[in-house]
Amino acid sequence: MDATARRAELEGRVVAITGAARGMGRAYVEGFLAAGARVAATDKSWSGAEDFQRALAARDDALVLDMDVTSDAEVDRAYQAALTKFGIIDVLINNAALLQMLLVNPTGRVTTLETTDEHWQKSFGVNVFGALKVTRRFVRPMLERRRGSIINIVSSGILSFSQSGGFKALRPGSREMPYMASKAALATMSFYLADELKDHNIAVNILIPGHTRGSWFDDAVRARVAAGMQAGRRPVVPEHMVPLALYLAGLCQPTSTAPSRTRYENREELRRVLRLFVPVEDVPTGGEGAHRPSYATQYEHRANDPVEGHECDVAHRFLDELALQADALPAVDRRQ
Numbered sequence: 001m002d003a004t005a006r007r008a009e010l011e012g013r014v015v016a017i018t019g020a021a022r023g024m025g026r027a028y029v030e031g032f033l034a035a036g037a038r039v040a041a042t043d044k045s046w047s048g049a050e051d052f053q054r055a056l057a058a059r060d061d062a063l064v065l066d067m068d069v070t071s072d073a074e075v076d077r078a079y080q081a082a083l084t085k086f087g088i089i090d091v092l093i094n095n096a097a098l099l100q101m102l103l104v105n106p107t108g109r110v111t112t113l114e115t116t117d118e119h120w121q122k123s124f125g126v127n128v129f130g131a132l133k134v135t136r137r138f139v140r141p142m143l144e145r146r147r148g149s150i151i152n153i154v155s156s157g158i159l160s161f162s163q164s165g166g167f168k169a170l171r172p173g174s175r176e177m178p179y180m181a182s183k184a185a186l187a188t189m190s191f192y193l194a195d196e197l198k199d200h201n202i203a204v205n206i207l208i209p210g211h212t213r214g215s216w217f218d219d220a221v222r223a224r225v226a227a228g229m230q231a232g233r234r235p236v237v238p239e240h241m242v243p244l245a246l247y248l249a250g251l252c253q254p255t256s257t258a259p260s261r262t263r264y265e266n267r268e269e270l271r272r273v274l275r276l277f278v279p280v281e282d283v284p285t286g287g288e289g290a291h292r293p294s295y296a297t298q299y300e301h302r303a304n305d306p307v308e309g310h311e312c313d314v315a316h317r318f319l320d321e322l323a324l325q326a327d328a329l330p331a332v333d334r335r336q
């Protein structure tokens with residue numbers, strides 16, 4: 001069984017995805033459609049993704065929408081169009097983001113003191129306020145139906161760990177301000193929202209992808225190498241996030257049929273995607289061994305605290321097990 005299998009818990013569910021034209025957003029669209037869900041695929045630009053746009057437009061179970069998450073008018077229009085077509089929204093994935101290399105310079109690397117106020121305003125405009133604008137609208141049908149799952153995509157650069165009673169940032173050397181500050185704000189907002197919405201039977205989780213070949217990746221690596229910087233680790237493929245997104249999206253079952261805990265049954269599927277690495281013939285990257293799949297230990301999520309009778313309960317132990325399993329996997333190049 002693979003990641004494209006249909007899933008009873010997602011059959012017919014309506015999933016709204018931002019930043020859906022390319023990169024991981026596109027992978028979520030394909031993964032959810034393959035799982036039997038219906039998808040409102042939104043992006044501010046479909047340029048360069050016209051074939052995908054046309055293929056989606058030809059399907060009954062998909063809706064393609066122009067939606068810049070910074071525009072109240074566009075978010076309103078897209079929300080109405082999605083409701084008109086599908087009548088409900090079950091899942092929202094806030095995936096759209098303004099990446100550093102499109103904001104500060106082609107390498108994406110900049111020190112905090114080199115950034116301008118405008119960089120911060122633009123970054124927070126998309127990554128925080130944009131996600132909030134979209135959430136405010138798309139959560140309405142979830143509140144009405146007392147069922148839903150919201151997944152906010154953040155980054156491992158926001159993480160800290162405890163050492164000898166104090167906290168240290170996980171990797172503050174990556175020169176990624178203001179992007180990481182915006183993702184930290186989104187994560188914190190998600191924690192609070194999760195608490196606020198748990199009594200409405202709506203789960204709010206964050207997902208942290210591995211180092212992934214998004215649409216910006218090749219150009220950024222080339223720019224870094226040209227500037228004498230390190231190329232960085234080999235990336236994983238966008239679809240590596242799909243199983244976890246499917247899992248979190250499937251958490252909210254109608255109250256009458258919900259099991260108290262949703263278990264992720266298909267470990268093989270997960271193993272398969274964790275073994276996919278991008279062919280990188282044309283992109284310089286770090287050497288052999290630089291890409292073992294320990295990135296999976298970065299998977300984090302915010303679950304609602306287990307509450308008796310609350311169907312959006314996430315099994316924390318599941319992701320711990322997942323990380324351990326991924327650590328034990330050998331790195332397998334897709335070319336082999």
Ligand SMILES: NC(=O)c1ccc[n+]([C@@H]2O[C@H](COP(=O)([O-])OP(=O)(O)OC[C@H]3O[C@@H](n4cnc5c(N)ncnc54)[C@H](O)[C@@H]3O)[C@@H](O)[C@H]2O)c1
Binds near residue numbers: 020021069156
């Ligand atoms: N690629 C990685 O290594 C990585 C790692 C951690 C987190 N992430 C996060 O994963 C998500 C997807 O990243 P990706 O690498 O696939 O990036 P990507 O640039 O390939 O895709 C991002 C999408 O967001 C869209 N977008 C940007 N601004 C928008 C706006 N104002 N309104 C609507 N859509 C907008 C873009 O058009 C694009 O289609 C992002 O939230 C990113 O921050 C990526």
